[in-house]
Amino acid sequence: MQVVAVDIGGTHARFAIAEVEGGHVVSLGEVCTQKTAEHASLQTAWQAFEAQAAGPLPRAAALSVASPITGDVIRLTNNPWVIRPSLIPERLNAETYTIINDFGAVGHAVAQLPDADFVHLCGPDVPLPTKGITTVCGPGTGLGVAQVLKADGGYHVLSTEGGHMDYAPLDGIEDTILRRLRKTFTRVSAERVVAGPGIVAIYETLAEMEGRPVPSRDDKTIWQEALEGTDSIALAALDRFCLALGAVAGDLALAHGAKGVVIAGGLGLRIKDRLLRSGFDQRFVAKGRFQSMMAAMPVKLITHPQPGLFGAAAAFAQEHSR
Secondary structure: OEEEEEEEOOOEEEEEEEEEEOOEEEEEOOOEEEEHHHOOOHHHHHHHHHHHOOOOOOOEEEEEEOOOOOOOOEEOOOOOOEEOHHHHHHHHOOOEEEEEEHHHHHHHHHHHOOHHHEEEEEOOOOOOOOOEEEEEEEEOOOEEEEEEEEEOOEEEEEEEOHHHOEOOOOOHHHHHHHHHHHOOOOOOEHHHOOOOOHHHHHHHHHHHHOOOOOOOOOHHHHHHHHHHOOOHHHHHHHHHHHHHHHHHHHHHHHHHOOOEEEEOOOOOOOOHHHHOOOOHHHHHHOOHHHHHHHHOOOEEEEOOOOHHHHHHHHHHHHHOOO
């Protein structure tokens, strides 16, 4: 059957027609990206997508939403839209629907995508485990975390708030970053460092340590300068970010009892080349008595361009195949 897959974030809502069968995604059609600020609600954005489609939309919806999925009123963190699941059949003309947290959707994508949609980062260059837990974590606006448990020929996805665990510095520079953040936040979580906006605190700390002026720059500017290599402090901040991501990913894998790890999120593909030569791998395995266990764990980066859309469709396929 066909289903309208939607991936709703703070800035953009992405739509595509997916074909699903037997609990799996068969295909994902052309993606239509809309700015959420240009639409009053999900319903009007849905109608705009329908106007672009060649014919009537399927009467099934798979929604990935950047918000916890609780209660009958879902308010997105960085988006004024309000979604009421009980009104989806009426507002979207969808007889069946699935609604899932955005990183839960990424977990479904990890469970169903073929090996070709992953690139090896560190550990043994083998496929992800077919039994046990795979940890999925990804830096974007925040730090998303999920678990994929494979067992008995199937899988389960567990969405978590692991990005809000305490940040643990591992050297003097990171101690200084933590002290800087504590001036603003009573409790410093991992995503205050290992997420897109975290590059600001890292950059400002390194500039201050160098005795340089600390200019006021937003995270987008620092990321651009780092990736283009036009600012040496921004580049050093990117390296430090990759180290911190390796440490946090390793901590999560330990906590989950994982047998594999996937890095996802909006920044994953952008920093792929830097991750491969940044020291990410050394930080990932540096877990004391468990170093040999960590070194035996495959760590991958998801490369599919639309894991949220694919994962939303996969979650729908799994739920409605029962």
